[in-house]
Amino acid sequence: MLFLCISTVFSGMPKKAEAAGDPLGIQAEATILLDVNTGKILYQKNIDTVLGVASMTKMMTEYIVLESIKNKKITWNQKVKINHYVHQMSDESTGLSNVGLTEGEEYTVDELYKAMAIHSGNGAAVALAELVSGSEKNFVNLMNKKAAELGLKDYKFVNASGLNNTDLLGKYPAGSATDENLMSARATAKLAYHLITDFPEALEISKIANLKFRDKKLPYKNFNWMLPSLIHGYEGVDGLKTGHTDLAGYCFTATAERNGQRYITVVMKAKTQDSRFTETRKILDYAFGNFTNEEIVKKHYQDKGHKSLSVIKGKEDKVKIYSKDAINMVVKSGEKANYQPVLVLDKKKLNKNGELTAPIKKGEKVGYLTLKPKNGANMNFLYEDGNKKVTVDVVAENSVEKANWFVLMMRGIGGFFGDLFGGISSTVKGWF
Template sequence: MNRKQKQLSMFFAAFILTITTMFSGFSTEAEAAEGQLGIDAEAAMLIDADTGRVLYEKNSDVVLGVASMSKMMTEYMVLEAIKQGKLQWDQKVKINEYVYKLSGAPGLSNVGLTQGEDYTVKELYEAMAIHSGNAATVALAEVLSGTEKNHVEKMNKKAAELGLKDYKFVNSSGLNNSDLLGNYPAGSPEEENVMSARSMALLAYRLLQDYPDILKTASVPVLKFRDGREYKNFNWMLPGLIYQYDGVDGLKTGSTDFAGYGFTATAMRNGQRFISVVMKADSKDSRFAETRKIFDYAFSNFTKEELMENNFQIQDKKTLPVTKGKADSVKIQTDKAISMTIRNGEKDQYQPVLVLDKKKLTKDGELTAPIKQGEQVGYLTVKTNNEEKISFLTESGQKEIQVPVVAAESVEKANWFVLAMRGIGGFFGDLFGGAADTVKGWF
């Protein structure tokens, strides 16, 4: 190879290296996290619990088995019924023959229930939420909806109301229908409940937003039941259990042969709460190990920051023009701060975006007096410098980073005389301006 050929070869090598380096920099935050975390599960998510901002996701829209994590829907419906006064914690529920037999079925998670005996809603709820009691869940489904079949219909309806997209409930417990002693309420004999990680995260998010007291029960590591036995919570990351993790106080595990091992968890430290979802992990141990990875990543890399302070003004848009007012402009500013959970050290990667209410503007982009102090004229939101979408589970989450922009002062409407003089001045101004242009045209 001669010198010229060597130079050409080196040029092409450098060119290929440059192109490769350029395109490797275009990975999204989620992709970068995936490479960093290496989550060993079929699907996973990390969510900011305050706003529902998505901080990490893997196969989040793939529909998978959820097993006992689906009990979170019945938990939601119980808490909703309690709030609405349709159910009472001390309300008695008599155990029928089917629920009794299911409570004694081998290989299933249950507490000891006695046929014909009365249990309170609270006792059954604790058995479901702490020890994942399957028969207790069916008993609650029956008291809520008359029959488990009716309850399953309501579960699917409630999922739609909550905004879940990918789901199908065929029973209340999350068991395979084949385990229900021939009494499966919907679907085929071998079917199970399914959801996506995104829908699972949204259900957890809504639970924490709507009924935060759920954590008082979900965080109990050991249930002492009336049969005299103690039942451990299957969330082994709670304090005192074998995979305890600082800050974990919920929510729900699940496992079947079809679903694998799943865990929807939440943890809070120093006022910062996250939600984690792991679906179809290989073992009981690995679902906790992968959840630990996600929470370590969350607490090490993300913090809630104030991006725009209260009374914030965009540098080149501190005022808006005003027509028919005593003043010809008005100061505008936000009426609250914008805060969001972001990656540490990246506060300067976000910039403000002003969106004005077009209905309040004239065709010339002016506000019309009178204008009252505090009157909303639009809103302020934020975007990333690289235009990367800020992803949230819900539209309401998106609105968490939108704050009203208001008039910082009042502008009174000018009286008729002032407006008339302005009109006359404008007329003669236009007249003399036109004459001047004509004269200029002569030369």
């Protein structure tokens, strides 16, 4: 099981937030704005500060359940019999978010997943964890393992629901009696990013505003009040997960899409239930109002200094090269001209003189093209290799066949006499 390599986290306490400038004046401990297409970070505040995540934890539970379905370990129609502990955990009278589950009754994975993803059902989360791993303890081990695989880095999972362990009726699966799940805003954004890109079907459920569950007379409301039909409705919002505990404060991971452009935002430790939505609105307004997806480099772009490469042993002595595709990236309005293309040739395919060797196939990769800010600043991505999202292959425009032996021999002879004549000429010139 992988935990945070931070001493304060091992003791169950989040590390102190670092002071950071915040041009939007967001009233929350940590925030992040992410372009989903490239993973480019467009805005941030204290994104590596480790904080409580409360029910945003359930995004990890959702991820593992969806992965288990994909791998045919479980199915949507599979029935789960509710045991006494899960029944107690789903008690709606506790004041915790729950959909009441009856002891001894069977519910499908589909029903439990919707109860967890829409109404943040804690009992449903535990039932699914037990189904996937046999026990919630085993599932927590899996959560931490999966977090490492996804590269979250800053995290600590001690239960499947996101509650403080004190709320688990004395049966907490990991950590101490007062422990709680922890992540940074960066790690939370990574989890959300993987959830909706690896399993886009998750959004088909997270966007449901009201859950009709069995014979319940009234529907269960989605706690994401920024869904378009709810009180803080915002155009394009279709996910993702809220959370609240005393330690975590009020949290919200949102995602919204307009005209094919999708963003993810995370707000951690906002002051009130409503402010997590009003602060998210500020960030989304900033995103949709100030950023656009631009074609920075057109398809078949040719670098001015390398429109072609020399070729040896070929029927032609040069081959044109260009970018296979265009490079598109979300940029702040008016800043498109601040980025320049950078050509990187594959040294393994070039000899010491920078030449290719025939044969060369049309479309063969000879390098790549990426972007670089003209002011020398680094572009900030969710992952260290994020530049790959704004990188395209540079390929040969045409094929160059290898010249036959006779042509190569004649070239060699011509070259020999050419060098010889050149040497004699130089010598003669030296006499005068």
